[in-house]
Amino acid sequence: MSGKVRARVPWGTFDAEEVRALYDDYAAALDAGDHAAWLDLFIDDASYVVVPLENVERGLPLATIRCESRGMLADRVDALVTTQFLARRITRHVITAVRPVGGGTGDRLETTASFLLLETIEGADTRVQCAGTYDDIVVVTAAGLRFAGKRAIYDAGLVPTSMAALL
Amino acid sequence: MSGKVRARVPWGTFDAEEVRALYDDYAAALDAGDHAAWLDLFIDDASYVVVPLENVERGLPLATIRCESRGMLADRVDALVTTQFLARRITRHVITAVRPVGGGTGDRLETTASFLLLETIEGADTRVQCAGTYDDIVVVTAAGLRFAGKRAIYDAGLVPTSMAALL
Amino acid sequence: MSGKVRARVPWGTFDAEEVRALYDDYAAALDAGDHAAWLDLFIDDASYVVVPLENVERGLPLATIRCESRGMLADRVDALVTTQFLARRITRHVITAVRPVGGGTGDRLETTASFLLLETIEGADTRVQCAGTYDDIVVVTAAGLRFAGKRAIYDAGLVPTSMAALL
Numbered sequence: 474m475s476g477k478v479r480a481r482v483p484w485g486t487f488d489a490e491e492v493r494a495l496y497d498d499y500a501a502a503l504d505a506g507d508h509a510a511w512l513d514l515f516i517d518d519a520s521y522v523v524v525p526l527e528n529v530e531r532g533l534p535l536a537t538i539r540c541e542s543r544g545m546l547a548d549r550v551d552a553l554v555t556t557q558f559l560a561r562r563i564t565r566h567v568i569t570a571v572r573p574v575g576g577g578t579g580d581r582l583e584t585t586a587s588f589l590l591l592e593t594i595e596g597a598d599t600r601v602q603c604a605g606t607y608d609d610i611v612v613v614t615a616a617g618l619r620f621a622g623k624r625a626i627y628d629a630g631l632v633p634t635s636m637a638a639l640l
Numbered sequence: 641m642s643g644k645v646r647a648r649v650p651w652g653t654f655d656a657e658e659v660r661a662l663y664d665d666y667a668a669a670l671d672a673g674d675h676a677a678w679l680d681l682f683i684d685d686a687s688y689v690v691v692p693l694e695n696v697e698r699g700l701p702l703a704t705i706r707c708e709s710r711g712m713l714a715d716r717v718d719a720l721v722t723t724q725f726l727a728r729r730i731t732r733h734v735i736t737a738v739r740p741v742g743g744g745t746g747d748r749l750e751t752t753a754s755f756l757l758l759e760t761i762e763g764a765d766t767r768v769q770c771a772g773t774y775d776d777i778v779v780v781t782a783a784g785l786r787f788a789g790k791r792a793i794y795d796a797g798l799v800p801t802s803m804a805a806l807l
Numbered sequence: 808m809s810g811k812v813r814a815r816v817p818w819g820t821f822d823a824e825e826v827r828a829l830y831d832d833y834a835a836a837l838d839a840g841d842h843a844a845w846l847d848l849f850i851d852d853a854s855y856v857v858v859p860l861e862n863v864e865r866g867l868p869l870a871t872i873r874c875e876s877r878g879m880l881a882d883r884v885d886a887l888v889t890t891q892f893l894a895r896r897i898t899r900h901v902i903t904a905v906r907p908v909g910g911g912t913g914d915r916l917e918t919t920a921s922f923l924l925l926e927t928i929e930g931a932d933t934r935v936q937c938a939g940t941y942d943d944i945v946v947v948t949a950a951g952l953r954f955a956g957k958r959a960i961y962d963a964g965l966v967p968t969s970m971a972a973l974l
Contacts, residue, residue, distance in 0.1 A: 478839035481832055489824055490656055497737040498648055500754060504773070505645035526897065527929075563693065563795040565771035567736050567756055569901050570831040587834060589901055589925060591756060591771045593795040595694075599771050604899035604925045604933050606838070628897040628927040657823055664904040665815055667921060671940070672812035730860065730962040732938035734903050734923055758923060758938045760962040762861075766938050 479585055485577025487618075492611060493571050495618045496586060500566040503639055508550045511639070515543045515620045516612060522624045523640050526605065529626050553639065564638055565591040565599070568607075580613035581621070588625065590638060602638060603627045646752055652744025654785075659778055660738050662785045663753060667733040670806055675717045678806070682710045682787045683779060689791045690807050693772065696793050720806065731805055732758040732766070735774075747780035748788070755792065757805060769805060770794045813919055819911025821952075826945055827905050829952045830920060834900040837973055842884045845973070849877045849954045850946060856958045857974050860939065863960050887973065898972055899925040899933070902941075914947035915955070922959065924972060936972060937961045 484492070495514065502511035515521065523538040540546040567589040575583030585608055592602040605627035612621040625640035651659070662681065669678040682688065690705040707713040734756040742750030752775055759769040772794035779788040792807035818826070829848065836845040849855065857872040874880040901923040909917030919940055926936040939961035946955040959974035 476840040478832075478836045478841040478844050480844075481828065494648065494739075497739050498645075500737045501739060501752065502645045504754065506643040507645040510645050510647075565754060565756065565795060567734060567754065567901060569736060569903060570834045572828075572831050572835055585835065587838065587899060587901065589756075589899065589923075591768065591795075593771065599768050599795055601768060601925065601933050601935060604927065628899060628925075628933055661815065661906070664906050665812075667904045668906055668919065669812045671921065673810040674812040677812050677814075732921060732923065732962060734901060734921065736903060756923075758935065758962075760938065766935050766962055768935060 479572075479574040482573050482575060482577055484573050485582065486579070487573065487577055487582045487611070489571075489573075491618055492573070492582065492584065495611060495620070496568045496571050499620075500568050503566055504564050508547075508554070512543055512547055512550070515546065515623070516614060517544075518542050519546070519620055520622045520624075521546050521620075524624065524626055525629045526626050527629070550639070561595050562638070563593040563595075564602075565593075566640075567591070576610075582611045584609045584611055588640060590640060592638065603629060603640075605640070607640075646739075646741040649740050649742060649744055651740050652749065653746070654740065654744055654749045654778070656738075656740075658785055659740070659749065659751060662778060662787070663735045663738050666787075667735050670733055671731050675714075675721070679710055679714055679717070682713065682790070683781060684711075685709050686713070686787055687789045687791075688713050688787075691791065691793055692796045693793050694796070717806070728762050729805070730760040730762075731769075732760075733807075734758070743777075749778045751776045751778055755807060757807060759805065770796060770807075772807070774807075813906075813908040816907050816909060816911055818907050819916065820913070821907065821911055821916045821945070823905075823907075825952055826907070826916065826918060829945060829954070830902045830905050833954075834902050837900055838898050842881075842888070846877055846881055846884070849880065849957070850948060851878075852876050853880070853954055854956045854958075855880050855954075858958065858960055859963045860960050861963070884973070895929050896972070897927040897929075898936075899927075900974075901925070910944075916945045918943045918945055922974060924974060926972065937963060937974075939963075939974070941974075 499514055521540040522536050524536040528535050569587050571586040574585050587606055589604045590602040591599055593599040608624040610622035611618050666681055688707040689703050691703040695702055736754050738753040741752050756771045757769040758766050760766040775791040777789035778785050833848055855874040856870050858870040862869055903921050905920040907916055908919050923938045924936040925933050927933040942958040944956035945952050
């Protein structure tokens with residue numbers, strides 16, 4: 474692969490520690506299966522997109538998940554929880570390399586980060602489900618930092634069945 | 641999985657960077673096989689428990705490892721080292737999402753974190769051994785921050801044979 | 808394994824956040840396949856060595872990759888890119904536990920860190936490629952922090968075919 478990384482910009486008015494805390498809370502909420510706490514990390518009109526890297530590179534609009542508001546995202550979560558009723562999956566999101574790559578001068582920061590998702594299905598081994606990058610927009614709200622946009626780009630060309638997981 | 645994540649509290653009198661350093665030293669000591677340095681990160685009467693998630697959720701008291709002091713933990717390590725004499729394992733602990741979830745006002749902080757354990761057995765591939773969360777108590781001592789309590793909850797319902805690894 | 812971990816030293820004149828940012832940029836550049844951005848994180852006469860743990864422990868001089876300057880490293884990257892023309896690999900470097908272990912009083916800091924490399928080959932699952940530790944030298948330059956030396960020690964006794972990946 475030969476591409477171009479988004480260059481780092483200054484944190485600006487944002488505190489690195491607080492931004493990282495947002496990601497840490499994000500992973501913790503998802504892995505505890507606390508969907509209410511997870512949804513609370515998005516603003517009302519946040520966009521949330523999950524897309525394979527190949528589609529991004531080819532400029533294809535097709536996404537695995539595309540929600541244009543927190544309400545849509547909440548509906549999607551309900552659907553997922555219902556689907557997974559029979560086979561429980563425990564997830565573990567490992568998020569690293571949180572980097573400021575745009576904005577930062579006002580109340581809006583663009584960030585990228587790496588994620589690794591592990592999954593344990595009851596009675597089976599823990600295994601790597603997927604890895605990828607986040608392409609996000611973090612904003613300042615009265616309640617603290619929140620995601621105004623999140624695009625999870627996973628390292629794959631195919632859409633595996635179990636990509637039903639939230640990234 | 642549908643649960644409840646422990647909510648973040650302020651770092652209080654603790655410095656986020658120092659707490660994270662404690663975890664980094666913890667992983668580095670374990671992965672170098674430096675058990676003396678690892679034991680030194682616990683206070684004398686620290687408790688150390690390794691338990692599968694299923695047991696925690698069902699309220700079962702059974703734990704894979706339960707030590708009520710650093711002395712017991714040292715004995716346990718000796719036993720493990722002896723057992724592993726024939727098949728050497730190299731471990732790699734990836735610890736992320738260190739979060740303050742209680743205390744922080746005095747010399748005691750409750751933290752959670754995510755861990756991922758990889759293992760390489762000589763001549764074989766590196767593979768994921770397990771993942772999970774730490775539920776810890778960090779205290780201030782004259783020698784710096786130390787663990788007064790650590791509970792490693794791994795994402796599994798079964799106790800794999802090789803969970804002889806230290807988490 | 809029973810070894811000795813390199814003890815932590817103070818960050819000294821270095822800022823923990825900036826050093827971590829160097830590693831985050833390193834991982835992001837490699838995983839975007841942006842080799843120019845990656846090479847830019849080394850000084851001109853930087854050394855870059857990739858070596859299996861077993862060789863380090865036995866004191867064997869043999870390394871998988873050994874470059875004594877950024878120029879040599881650039882040549883090596885060109886060779887790799889050519890080799891990988893047919894089977895594209897997407898990598899994901901997870902770097903944690905960045906620790907200061909020497910220097911720090913002037914413009915030179917010795918650091919260690921843990922890495923985990925995941926690889927996705929087009930159309931296949933994401934899998935763990937290897938894990939290990941970095942043994943690095945970070946220096947202050949007019950352009951910011953850079954690597955003057957990097958030794959990637961991977962947890963293996965054998966040299967897998969695909970260790971053609973950059974660590």
